[in-house]
Amino acid sequence: MKAVALDRTSFLWVAAAVVAALLPVLPAFPIWLAALLLAIIALGIGLGLRRKRLPVVLRLLLTLATAVAAVAASGFSVSQDTGAALLAAMLASKLLETGSVRDGRSACSFSLFAVMAGFLRDQGPWTLLLALGACVLILTALIRLARVELPGLEAAPVRPARALAASMKMLAISLPFAAVVFFLFPRFPEPLWGSPGAEDRARTGLSNEMSPGDIVEMLLDDSPALRVTFEGDPPSASTLYWRGPVLSDFDGRRWSRWIGGGFGPETELEATGPMLFHEVMQEPTVYRYLVGLDVPGVAPEGARIAPDRTVYATRPSRSVRQFRMGSAVQYRLEPALPALSRQRQLRLPEGYNAQTAQLMAQWKAEDARPDALIQRALALFNRSFTYSLTPPPLARDSIDDFLFATREGYCEHFASAFVVMMRSAGIPARVVTGYQGGFHNRIGDYWLVRNSDAHAWTEVWLEGRGWVRVDPTAAVAPERIQSGLSGIVPPPGALSRFGQPLWNTLDALRRGWNYLIVDFNAARQRQLLRRLGLDIEDWRQLGVALIAAIALALALSFAMLWRSGSTVAEDPLLAAWKKLCRRLAGAGIEKMPSETPTQFIERAARALPDDARHLQSLSVRYVARRYADQPRDSDATRALIRELKQFRPRTRITRRAP
Structure with missing residues (x-):
């Protein structure tokens, strides 16, 4: 069968659907790849509007080059990112060969896959809005393509608003069933397809290691890491330390977590004040750390507290995770330090940082009290060091180079140097990240912690007091601790200040979305079922409830479909023909159900000789347009519709009384 060519309007609808489908995934690509795909789309639209195509060889080479660029953008890895980029490249290239209705339908089908790929990267409300908009345009394009193929419909005037409204009705019809499946269909603890986002997209960037330059990458990332709601009055901002991995092993340059640090019983924690409970909404991470207020005392459900007071979940959280944690603000942590732990927290690599060891030996000879050594080190930092996000690189003996040469750095430099100084003086110490x-977002009354709030501090062990937090950065840049990174970088401009309320509102909406939708997991579903009075252990009861809910949703969807179908616009050509028949009936000539259009018009022509030729012409053209296999000429069909609507009988047949 001969392919039906696309008219300019239908092609533009297909192109709009393709562009809309790519919007959710384009922001995840490198700028150069997004620009390349947009250029390919622009080329395809330009050629399509002029009804031209590139030579087959050139089109094939351009498609292959775009595909290679998409794979190269994801590092030639086999991952969701590679698949999404390749799909986007193929969809953009599809416009280069879209010239028929069949091509248009293929492009719309591929566009639906691109919409789904967007949710693999982000499940936020903006992605949903972009996806809904894309689905509306895809359905509208499919409606337009159907009109091109069906007899009589291709010439009918299509109002964009009416077509968009019809597409939105289709989506609305599916909502009841989608809602029932989302909230009531049994959920698994983890998605069947793995993580909703690839590992390298995990936003909580804390890791098992720290070396000079690591944290600064996070300091430049303003994306959210945690959203925290306190049960009661929160502490001041300067005392908000959110505990992550504890790093004890040092090889001369890099700090790392002791491999056995995540195992063993909890160390003794004596809370000298009330526990402070808080709800944490943590962004996705490839690690098992659950970050909460320092020092964790009550672990979330399904998690445990390691000996170094790091909280571990049973598995990495590759989607938004919400949990409740209790922390001790006033405490004594591990007041009795075992010999093996003491030895580990004093260990330093041999052959490194001789100047630092010599300095601490001198200080210890002058005053060996731990408190005196701590204060002397902090005084040195305060007097002679500068906080900088762009410090010079360090030599092999990184601590010596930092203390005696560069004297510039940020939190990880000060924490690393301070711990080495304390260990050199015989004081157990470790780095906490x-x-x-x-x-504080007042709109949602919660605390937003960004990746740019990443920090490293230290803990020293003191006799009778246990582990005590010491933040050497506070001695150098107290404004960093009081005001966060905003105390270091220049203040925002007027536009940022005026836009802050809007940003707060949007972030509060995102938090609510994460709670209601993204974090709706198996545990939350069980809570919902309990509130509905359902026994989650009785599978028969759950099955009956699910079947009943699905039946109700389907009934509602069919009711909406029935109501929508009753108001569907009639074929304009058929509607014009019916109007002609009504006018002839008003003139005394009614069409019998058994008559064909040709038979009816022949009878009407005999009864109305003044209109005979006009009626016969209308009949022949109507039958040809509606039933015969003739070329579909939109202008001719529109002219016929106008003539059918404008026809008025010149005479009227008067019926004789019986």
Whole structure:
């Protein structure tokens, strides 16, 4: 069968659907790849509007080059990113060969896959809005393609608003069933397809290691890491330390977590004040750390507290995770330090940082009290060092180079140097990584902790007091601790200040979305079922409830479909023909059900000789347009519709009384 060519309007609808489908995934690509795909789309639209195509060889080479570029953008890896980029490249290239209705339908089908690929990267409300808009345009394009093929419909005037409304009705019809499946269909603890986002997209960037330059990458990332709601009055911003991994092993340059640090019983924690409970909504991470206020005392459900007071979940959280944690703000942590732990927290690599060891030996000879050594080190930092996000690189003996040469750095430099100084003086010490501070969003009454709030501080063990937090960065840049990174970088411009309320509102909406939709997991579903009075252990009861809910949803959908179908616009050509028949009936000539259009018009022509030729012409053209296999000429069909609507009988047949 001969392919039906696309008219300009239908092609533009297909192109709009393709562009809309790519919008959710384009922001995830490198800028150069997004620009390349947009250029390919622009080329395809330009050629399609002029009804031209590139030579087959050139089109094939361009498609292959675009595909290679998409794979190269994801590092030639086999991952969701590679698949999404390749799908986007193929969809953009599809417009280069879209010239028929069949091509248009293929492009619309591929567009639906691109919409789904967008949710693999992000499940936020903006992605949903973009996806809904894309689905509406895809359905509208499919409606337009159907009109091109069906007899009589291709010439009918199509109002964009009416077509868009019809597409939105289709989506609305599916909502009841979708809602029932989302909230009531049994959920699995983890998605069947793995993580909703690839591992390298995990936003909570704390890791098992730290070396000079690692944290600064996070300091430049303003994306959210945690959203925290306190049960009661929260502490001041300067005391908000969010505990993550504890790093004890040092090889001369890099700090790392002791391999056995995640195992063993909890260390003794004596809370000298009330526990502070808080709800944490943590962004996706490839690690098992659950970050909460320092020092964790009550672990979330399904998690445990390691000996170093790091909280571990049973598995990595590759989607938004919400949990409740209790922390001790006033405490004594591990007041009795075992010999093996003491030895580990004093260990330093041999052959490194001789100047630092010599300095601490001198200080210890002058005053060996731990408190005195701590204060002397902090005084040195305060007097002679500068906080900088762009410090010079360090030599092999990184601590010596930092203390005696560069004297510039940020939190990880100060924490690393301080721990080495303390260990050199015989004081057990370790590095703690996490976040410090946060922004209080008054609209949602929660604290937003960003990746740019990433921080490193230290803990020293003191006799009778246990592990004590010491933040050497506070001695150098107290404004960093009081005001976060905003105390270091220049203040925002007027536009940012005026836009802050809007940003707060949007972030509060995102938090609510994460709670209601993204974090709706198996545990939350069980809570919902309990509130509905259903026994989650009785599978028969759950099955009956699910079947009943699905039946109700389908009934509602069919009711909406029935109502929508009753108001569907009639074929304009058929509607014009019926109007002609009504006018002839008003003139005294009614069409019998058994008559064909040709038979009816022949009878009407005999009864109305003045209109005979006009009626016969209308009949022949109507039959040809509606039933015969003739070329579909839109202008001719529109002219016929106008003539059918404008026809008025010149005479009227008067019926004789019986």
